[in-house]
Amino acid sequence: MSAESEALQRAPLVIETVESSYCRRPPCYRDVTESQWQSYRWQFAHRIADAASLAQVIDLSADEREAIDAISSVFPMAISPHYAALMRPELGVTCPVRRQAVPLLAELDHHDSLMDDPLGERRHAVCANLTQRYPDRALIYATHECAMRCRHCTRRSRVGLMESVSNEAIQRAIDAIKDNKNIRDVLISGGDPLSLPNDVLRHIFAELRQCPHVDVIRLCTRMVCTLPQRCSDPDLLGILGAYAPIYVNTQFNHPFEATSEAANAMANLRAAGCILGNQSVLLRGINDRADILEPLYRWLLRCGCRPYYLFLCDVAQGTAHFRTPIQTGLDIMKAFRGRLSGLAIPHFVVDLPDGMGKVDLCPDSISSGKTGAALTFRNWFGVDVKYDDCIG
Ligand code: SF4
Incomplete structure (x- = not known):
C-alpha cells in the first residue's frame, strides 16, 4: 500500500460522547439539584478553595496537600464544582484536568529565566489597568478574579490575591483608549472578565462602542470551559447581543473538558452574535500530543469555536513543570497536516518574554x-x- 492510500485510511480522532458535568458529579455533590448545579451563582459560590473540600472529590497526594497550603499566599487554589467533576480519580495525579487545577510544590521552585510578568504587561502599561504592546491593540485588565485559578496561568502574580479592580480604574483605561485613535482592537481580560457584574460589562461595552476608532472588542474568558453555566445567564447574553459582534476567546486544553454544559455555552454565545475562538496552552504531560489535541479541535469546530492559537507556555515563574520544548509543538503541528482541516488548525505561537510580541512557529x-x-x-x-x- 502506498504512503498516500495508507494515510487516507487512518480514521479521524473524535470525541465520541460528551457528558454533562452534572452527570459526572462526585458523590459529595449527590444532593445538589440540577438547577443548583446549572446556576452560575451556585457554581461560583461553591468554588473549592481548601484541601479538606477537595479531599471530598479526589484522594489528594502528600505533595498536593502541602502545596495547597503553601501556595495560598502566592496563587491560591480555586476550582469550580463543574471543573472538579471532570477529574478522573482513576488517573490519580496524572489526570490532565487535575493537573491544571490542583497545585503542586513545583510551583514554588524559582527559575532565573522565568518571570513574574512574562509578557511585560506592566512595562507596556499605558495606565494601571491598560497595556498596549502593538500599535492597534490594547488590553484592559478588568478584574483579578476567575472561576478557576489555572495552575499554568501567565498572570498568576496578579490573579486572585489583590483587591478588586475599581470602576474608576476601569474608566481610566477606557478614557485612555478614547484618547488614542490608533487603538482599533480592545481585549477585555484579567483575571476572567465574565466574573465581573453584568452592569460593569455593559458599561465597558457601551463606552467602547462609542469610540468610532474601535473596530473590534474581544472578551478573553476561560469560563466557557471552567464555569460554562455563566454563559446561560439571559442578562449577560442580552448584553453581548446588544453590542455584537463580541469576539470571545476561550481556553480549552484537553478533550476531558468537553461537556454538554460547555457546548450549550458556546451555542448560547453564538446565538447572541459572538464570534468564538480557542486559545490552548501547550502543557507538558497534559496535552503535548497531536492525538490529544486533534479530537479537541474537531469538537470545538463542531461547536462553532475555531481553534485560534496553540501557545507555548509563557515564561511565567512557577510554571516550569508545565513547559515543553518548542520542538514538541512543531511535531504536533506537523502531525496535524492533512489530518485536520485548516479551519481546525491553530497558529502555534510563542509570546516572547517582556512583551516583545508573538512569533508564529511552523514546521519546516x-x-x-x-x-x-x-x-x-x-x-x-x-x-x-x-x-x-x-x-x-
Ligand atoms: S482563567 Fe485565565 S486569568 Fe484566570 S487563572 Fe485561568 S488562565 Fe489565569
Missing part, C-alpha cells in the same frame, strides 16, 4: 532547495514533492 515544509529555485516540499504523509518556484 521545504525539505530541500531554496526559494526562487526548484524546491522539494515534504507533504503531510511524508512524501517529497518537487515544485518549481521560478515559473514566469
